[in-house]
Amino acid sequence: MQNYLEFNFKINPVQPWSEILMAELIEVGFDSFTEEHYGILAYVQKDAFNEDEMKSLYIFNNPDVEITYDFKEMPNINWNEEWEKNFDPIYVADKVLIRAEFHAPNADLHEIVIQPKMSFGTGHHPTTHLMIQQMLEMDFRDKSVLDMGCGTSVLAIFAKQKGAGRTVAIDIDEWSVENSRENAARNGVELDISQGTADNLGSEKFDIILANINRNILISDIPVYVSVLNDGGQLLLSGLCFFDVDDILEVCYEEGLTLKNRQQREEWMSLLLEKN
Structure with missing residues (x-):
C-alpha cells in the first residue's frame, strides 16, 4: 500500500471550478476526490507528488478563481477497496450501463463491465x-x-x-x-x-x-x-x-x-x- 497525501482545497467560487480542478489534478497524479461544500479533498501518492508541477496547472494561474490549500499525510489505506465500496453503476441515456462485476446485470441495456480501480x-x-x-x-x-x-x-x-x-x-x-x-x-x-x-x-x-x-x-x-x-x-x-x-x-x-x-x-x- 502507498502512503497518500490528503489535500484540502478551498475554492472561490466553488462552481464550476471544483470539477475543473479535479480534472486538472488527475493530470499530475491525483487519483481520488471527495467534494465538499467549500471545495474538494484530493488524494495523491506521496512519492508521485510534485508541488511545482501542480502549481503550474492552468487553473492555479486563472484570475477568475481563487484556490487555497493545505495538506497532510494519510495512514496506509487500501484505496481500491475504498473505491469499490463507493462505486455505483452508471446509466447513460437509458441505453448503456457501466457497472462493476459485483453489480447486478441488466439484460435490457448495453453493458460495459469494469473493475473500478483508481483510473x-x-x-x-x-x-x-x-x-x-x-x-x-x-x-x-x-x-x-x-x-x-x-x-x-x-x-x-x-x-x-x-x-x-x-x-x-x-x-x-x-x-x-x-x-x-x-x-x-x-x-x-x-x-x-x-x-x-x-x-x-x-x-x-x-x-x-x-x-x-x-x-x-x-x-x-x-x-x-x-x-x-x-x-x-x-x-x-x-x-x-x-x-x-x-x-x-x-x-x-x-x-x-x-x-x-x-x-x-x-x-x-x-x-x-x-x-x-
Missing part, C-alpha cells in the same frame, strides 16, 4: 458520460479507433462492442494501462494498449479518435491527432468546459476540422468534429 473514466464524470452519449450515435463498424488518455478504456471497449476494427488505447499512467488490459479481457474485446502520449503516435492512421483529456493537452495535441486522422475521419473531444470551446474550436478550424455536433452536461462539453 479516470469510470463514467461518473460528466465528460465520460458525454463521450458515451455521443458514441451512441456514431458508426464504428470496421473503423480503426484511437482512444487517447484511455483511463479505464471504457470508451475503447464501447467502440469495440459497437463493431470497431483495430482499436488502440494509450494513457500516460502505468496504472491505467494495467487496468485497461484487465477491463478489455473482462469484456471480451481485443485492444492494443500502451503507455505514452501523443508524442508516441507514429504514422498509423485512424478513422475515429477519442480524446477525453483536459483543455491544455487538447490544444497542444489536436494537430497531432489530425495528422493521424484519415480524411473524412471523426475526432470526438471532451474534458473541456463551456468557456473552453472557443479556444478549442479555433485550433480545430485551423487544422481543417468541421464541427458536426456539440453536447453539454452541467458545465462540461463534448465536440464531434470531422476532417475535411
